[in-house]
Amino acid sequence: MTVDYLLSLRIINLGVMFSEEKEKYNHILKDKIESFIKKFYLNRLIQGALIGAVILILSFLIFNGIEYFSWLSGKIRLILFITLISIFSIVAIFYFVIPLVNLIRFRKKISDKEAAVLIGKFFPEIKDKLLNTLQLNDEINNNSDNELLIATIEQRTKNLQPIKFSDAVNLKENYKYLKIFGIAFITLIALIIFFPDFSQK
Helix, strand or coil, X not given: XXXXXXXXXXXXXXXXXXXXXXXXXXXXXXXXXXXXXXXXXXXXXXXXXXXXXXXXXXXXXXXXXXXXXXXXXXXXXXXXXXXXXXXXXXXXXHHHHHHHHHHHCHHHCCCHHHHHHHHHHHCHHHHHHHHHHXXXXXXXXXXXXXXXXXXXXXXXXXXXXXXXXXXXXXXXXXXXHHHHHHHHHHHHHHHHHHCHHHHHC
16 A cells, blocks of 8 residues: 555544544534523423413403493493404414424524523523534534644533533523412402302303
8 A cells, every 4th residue: 555545544534533523522512502492492381371371361350350340232242252362362372382383493493602692691601612612613614624623622512511501491480470370370260169150241
């Protein structure tokens, strides 16, 4: 074998090695970011479901209250009914359907860099490092043989690896919405039990 041939093999092997290293650390970061994004949209879905349910209950109570305590004509009742159905539809779309679609298709709605900014608000000590590492990943796609870039990405990814990005989303913050929903739901049940005509009129 000639020296040129051996050198070519060496270069090819190095290229393959660099490519594998690049993909390895790229996947590590992307998996962690995707975990954050999925939890981010799950949190939005929970918030939307609770807030939407409260709006629906309050709308039902208000419109039923108006009808219960007033002598309304059939035409006015029809208008109230159509308005209530419209509110139900709007709430269902904006607080249930859209958050659910966002959760199912979460990779379509927010980029890795946008996620990095959100993560950085919770972990300010890694904000610039994470965003810069993603930018280096983009740069290395155009310069895949740069050993220094790969080494930099490898080191930064190792430093970021112990941090659980999904912790930036605190699902426990939804307890306040759950309490409001609980109060509204108990009020609705109490009225149905003690004033059955209220919900039947």
